[in-house]
Every structure is written in structure tokens, then in C-alpha cells.
Amino acid sequence: DGGITQSPKYLFRKEGQNVTLSCEQNLNHDAMYWYRQDPGQGLRLIYYSQIVNDFQKGDIAEGYSVSREKKESFPLTVTSAQKNPTAFYLCASSIGASGAETQYFGPGTRLLVL
Amino acid sequence: GDSVTQMEGPVTLSEEAFLTINCTYTATGYPSLFWYVQYPGEGLQLLLKATKADDKGSNKGFEATYRKETTSFHLEKGSVQVSDSAVYFCARSKNTGFQKLVFGTGTRLLVSP
Numbered sequence: 001d002g003g004i005t006q007s008p009k010y011l012f013r014k015e016g017q018n019v020t021l022s023c024e025q026n027l028n029h030d031a032m033y034w035y036r037q038d039p040g041q042g043l044r045l046i047y048y049s050q051i052v053n054d055f056q057k058g059d060i061a062e063g064y065s066v067s068r069e070k071k072e073s074f075p076l077t078v079t080s081a082q083k084n085p086t087a088f089y090l091c092a093s094s095i096g097a098s099g100a101e102t103q104y105f106g107p108g109t110r111l112l113v114l
Numbered sequence: 115g116d117s118v119t120q121m122e123g124p125v126t127l128s129e130e131a132f133l134t135i136n137c138t139y140t141a142t143g144y145p146s147l148f149w150y151v152q153y154p155g156e157g158l159q160l161l162l163k164a165t166k167a168d169d170k171g172s173n174k175g176f177e178a179t180y181r182k183e184t185t186s187f188h189l190e191k192g193s194v195q196v197s198d199s200a201v202y203f204c205a206r207s208k209n210t211g212f213q214k215l216v217f218g219t220g221t222r223l224l225v226s227p
Contacts, residue, residue, distance in 0.1 A: 004157075006157075033214075040219065041219055042118075042203065042217035042218050042219045042220060043158075043203070043215075043217045045214055045215075048214065058214070090157050090158065092157075092158075102148075102160045102163065103160075103215060104160075105150075105157035105158040105159070106157050107155075107156055107157045108155075108156065108157050
């Protein structure tokens, strides 16, 4: 079955530690996205990538980094510079970026700080 | 800038009641409009969408009509079920540059038997 997988489901971070969240899709989509979800707020865009080897900052990129070396993979690293990382992180993909295309979401990773 | 405003929740209904969740958007350009649903502990799933004025999106008994004159995209369902309990997000595409989605804050729906 085609879809998006995220791992792990839960992730614990210690102070000063970098952690990496995995996102893989087998939908052959060009565009991929990372969102952060906090209680009572909508989704906020962290980074997005329209094509392999290219990515752009979203609205809240500080303290995060990404790479897009393969079409199917878009890992997100939460660095120690992100002072409030506790949140639910969602990865998504779409065929392209015309605005009318549906974004397909993974099941999410919940990041907690120890 | 581009934004989406949803009614605050939670919305609490009895099974078989009529549902309306209001959504309005900023009237810049000609965005596509979406409703996504999120069940507990899961990612978002597309519920329905509309790409131009007067289009009606529909799925699983839910409907929403793209109203340009009132900049609205209200979600409706004639008879809700307990299994419809979830958080519903309204979203619009941006108008400039890369077509990112702008999401509302979400509305939690609780349906009791």
C-alpha cells in the first residue's frame, strides 16, 4: 500500500541533544513538508521541499534542519537550538505544489523533552 | 496575509444531530479550500476540497461549498455519528510563491450516543 510512514511514534530528547525524525513516502510525490502541531493551534510549517536536493524554510524553521537527498525521504532534525521542541510533528507530501493538490499526511511523531 | 478562521470548539452533539463547523478565509486571490480530519493520535486525512467558487466538496456525508461572496467554506453533515468525533481543520492554499497550505486552529467535535 502506498503512503507515508513516520518513525518513531514517540521520541524523547535530553537537554542539548539533537534528534532526527524520519519521514518516508512511496507515493512518488515531488513535494514534501514538515509541520509542527501544538495544542490549540493549527499546523505550522517548518520546512518544505519541492524537489530532490532543494528545500525552503517555512514559517518556524529556527532550531530545525532538513535534508532531501532522495525523493522518498525527508528527515527532520530538531537541534539543541530549538528551545521548546515538545510538540506533535507531522510530515506530508503532495504530487506537486500548484495549490489544488491534496497533501497526504503521515501518522506523526510526538517529541517529548526529558 | 493569508489566514483561516474556524469556530472554537469543542462542538458537542448527540448522535444523528445536524453539524455545522464555520470556516472563513481571507479574500486574497483564488485559493483552493480544504477540510481535513484528525482522529486521536493520528495524522490528518483529507475530508473534502473545492478549487473554485461555488464548487461543493463532499465525502462520507460531509459537505462544504466554496462561497466567494462570504469568503466561507462551512462544513456540514446532516446526521453525525459517534465515529465522527475528531478534530476538523479548515485550510486554504496561499496565493504567492510556493502553494503552501494555511490551516485554521481546528475544531474538536464530540458526538455522544
